[in-house]
Amino acid sequence: MKFLREILDKQKPLFEKGGKFEKFYYLFEAQDTFMFSPNTTANNKGVQIRDAVDLKRMMITVVIAMLPCLFFGIWNVGKQHALSTGQELDLMAQILIGLKVVLPIVIVAYVAGGLVEVVFVVIRRHPLNEGYLVSGMLIPLVMPPTIPLWQVALASIFAVVIAKEAFGGTGMNVLNVALTARAFLYFAYPTNISGDVWTYFGDSTPADGFSGATALSLGAATTTGESSGELVAQLNQSGFSFMDMMLGYIPGSIGETSTIMCLIGALILVGTGVGSWKIIVSVFGGAYFMGIIFNLIGANDFMLLPAHYHWVIGGLAFGAVFMATDPVTAAQTEKGKWIYGFLIGVLTVLIRIFNPAYPEGIMLAILFMNVFAPLIDYYVVGANKKRRLKRATV
Amino acid sequence: MEALNIVIRGIFIDNMIFAYFLGMCSFLAVSKKVSTAFGLGLAVIFVLTITVPVNWIINENILKEGSLAWMGSAYETIDLTFMQFIIFIAVIAAIVQLVEMIIEKVSPALYGSLGIFLPLIAVNCAILGSALFMVQRDYTLVEATAYGFGSGSGFFFAIIALAAIREKLKYSNVPDGLRGLGLTMLITGLMGIAFKSFIGIVL
Numbered sequence A: 001m002k003f004l005r006e007i008l009d010k011q012k013p014l015f016e017k018g019g020k021f022e023k024f025y026y027l028f029e030a031q032d033t034f035m036f037s038p039n040t041t042a043n044n045k046g047v048q049i050r051d052a053v054d055l056k057r058m059m060i061t062v063v064i065a066m067l068p069c070l071f072f073g074i075w076n077v078g079k080q081h082a083l084s085t086g087q088e089l090d091l092m093a094q095i096l097i098g099l100k101v102v103l104p105i106v107i108v109a110y111v112a113g114g115l116v117e118v119v120f121v122v123i124r125r126h127p128l129n130e131g132y133l134v135s136g137m138l139i140p141l142v143m144p145p146t147i148p149l150w151q152v153a154l155a156s157i158f159a160v161v162i163a164k165e166a167f168g169g170t171g172m173n174v175l176n177v178a179l180t181a182r183a184f185l186y187f188a189y190p191t192n193i194s195g196d197v198w199t200y201f202g203d204s205t206p207a208d209g210f211s212g213a214t215a216l217s218l219g220a221a222t223t224t225g226e227s228s229g230e231l232v233a234q235l236n237q238s239g240f241s242f243m244d245m246m247l248g249y250i251p252g253s254i255g256e257t258s259t260i261m262c263l264i265g266a267l268i269l270v271g272t273g274v275g276s277w278k279i280i281v282s283v284f285g286g287a288y289f290m291g292i293i294f295n296l297i298g299a300n301d302f303m304l305l306p307a308h309y310h311w312v313i314g315g316l317a318f319g320a321v322f323m324a325t326d327p328v329t330a331a332q333t334e335k336g337k338w339i340y341g342f343l344i345g346v347l348t349v350l351i352r353i354f355n356p357a358y359p360e361g362i363m364l365a366i367l368f369m370n371v372f373a374p375l376i377d378y379y380v381v382g383a384n385k386k387r388r389l390k391r392a393t394v
Numbered sequence B: 001m002e003a004l005n006i007v008i009r010g011i012f013i014d015n016m017i018f019a020y021f022l023g024m025c026s027f028l029a030v031s032k033k034v035s036t037a038f039g040l041g042l043a044v045i046f047v048l049t050i051t052v053p054v055n056w057i058i059n060e061n062i063l064k065e066g067s068l069a070w071m072g073s074a075y076e077t078i079d080l081t082f083m084q085f086i087i088f089i090a091v092i093a094a095i096v097q098l099v100e101m102i103i104e105k106v107s108p109a110l111y112g113s114l115g116i117f118l119p120l121i122a123v124n125c126a127i128l129g130s131a132l133f134m135v136q137r138d139y140t141l142v143e144a145t146a147y148g149f150g151s152g153s154g155f156f157f158a159i160i161a162l163a164a165i166r167e168k169l170k171y172s173n174v175p176d177g178l179r180g181l182g183l184t185m186l187i188t189g190l191m192g193i194a195f196k197s198f199i200g201i202v203l
Helices: A002-015 A022-036 A055-085 A091-124 A131-141 A149-167 A177-188 A215-223 A231-237 A242-247 A259-271 A277-297 A316-323 A334-354 A362-391 B002-013 B024-029 B034-063 B067-071 B081-106 B108-114 B117-123 B125-136 B141-169 B181-198
Strands: none
Touching (some): A002 A022, A055 A316, A091 A131, A091 A149, A131 A149, A131 A177, A131 A316, A177 A362, A215 A231, A215 A334, A259 A316, A277 A316, A316 A334, A316 A362, A334 B181, A362 B141, A362 B181, B002 B181, B024 B117, B024 B181, B034 B081, B034 B108, B034 B117, B081 B108, B081 B125, B117 B125
16 A cells, blocks of 8 residues: 555645646545545554444445345346346346346446536546545436436436535435435436336346336225225235335336345444434334324225335335435434435325326425424424423523 | 315425426525425415405406306306406515514514515416416315415425435535535435425325
């Protein structure tokens, strides 16, 4: 490592004020700190315990936590392709198909968003953060595998410019960057991100009997009276048994299908202290609570769906683990986190059941609570002040 | 039940700010501090809850075609709907004056921080908009009151949420050209995306 340090030190004057590449100082700084930050190293003599967690380390941890979802997603895209077209493919072939579909989306998201970020870094002269490593990975994971690549690029650029850089860059945004990208596509190009887009066909045609329905669209159909009958039986019949949805062998956005993989990610996030367990638990709790309430009302078959099904259907687990816990856009007070997460869960199930226009509620529920998170914090802090003032005896 | 539905619709689905983009001037201008926004939000709720039913009574008994029948058969065919705008505005202005006097008396601090925007509620498009929507949708008196309260509450939640966001953004390194109103417009748009989650819900 020492010779690397020396090379970088030699280059440094070129990038500092008055140097030849003064404009690109923060690009230089980025790669310098990427490798050597935090640069405090333990002393050779004696034993020290040093906690060197900073923004960069945190972001990398989140990326690592997302890898199980990504790898499973790659395989699942291939698997769903094989299932829906009726081909017999072995594991390797399925993974290859998945790679062919998913990798370009990941690369486009990283390159498009990353380039915009670099432009901002150079013009506005603020340090390049690792924040986009996370957003750039989240964006592909919440896209359907059939999404056109130019839309991925457009959405990434929109999200980075409008949702993040306009607010002053990493750590200042109000709405979750990746969700803004998805919501942008959702409202701008609805045909490419809803309906029959969750399975990749490529050149092949779907096999006979392939319906293209998702668990949520089956549920929504019962609320509008298009179909009736017990929803669990319907789900089992269409290949959405509880176990399948738990493991993730279902069509859906690239990274969100497997609840198990999301939970592994949650373990990594909570174990390293990067994600807040309070938010994750309260999102699941809120969804369960609302599921039970709807069970009691029971006006249609979707309402009668057992509450724990809401945990595995759609993107609730993925949203709860990776989106809701975003430390910038979530509530920042500890009490506020409980309220924030709980309301996300409640809203998600509400939107799923009441709004047939949007089968999946987690995206908009999180965005909605992002908007209200500062307000929750404001009142939690206010209540705390009041409580402590009461205790003061002056 | 119908009244409750209308209140919920007014807050979330037909939100004055995010579904119709009415009342933007005070929404953008008085949202720098949560406490002030809270006061203005309450004032809007109060004014709407009173003006919409009052306008309803006037509309039903004086302005609507044939509503003057109570004065005698000679008046049965009179249609004064063309007077709607001017009468509604006059009612709103009068009630806003009343609210202003009450606030000045009860809370001089709030009166000071609301400043010019309190009289400006009189020309807040959300207030006149509600009165006109109320006519268009053929509400009953109870429904009209519920509608006034609901759309006022929608405005209230929108403005305090925006104020909390703007208080937080005080510490952000916002690009020069976007400081202040520019960024607030962007936030309003993004909040509108978040509120879209409810559009399409049928209660």
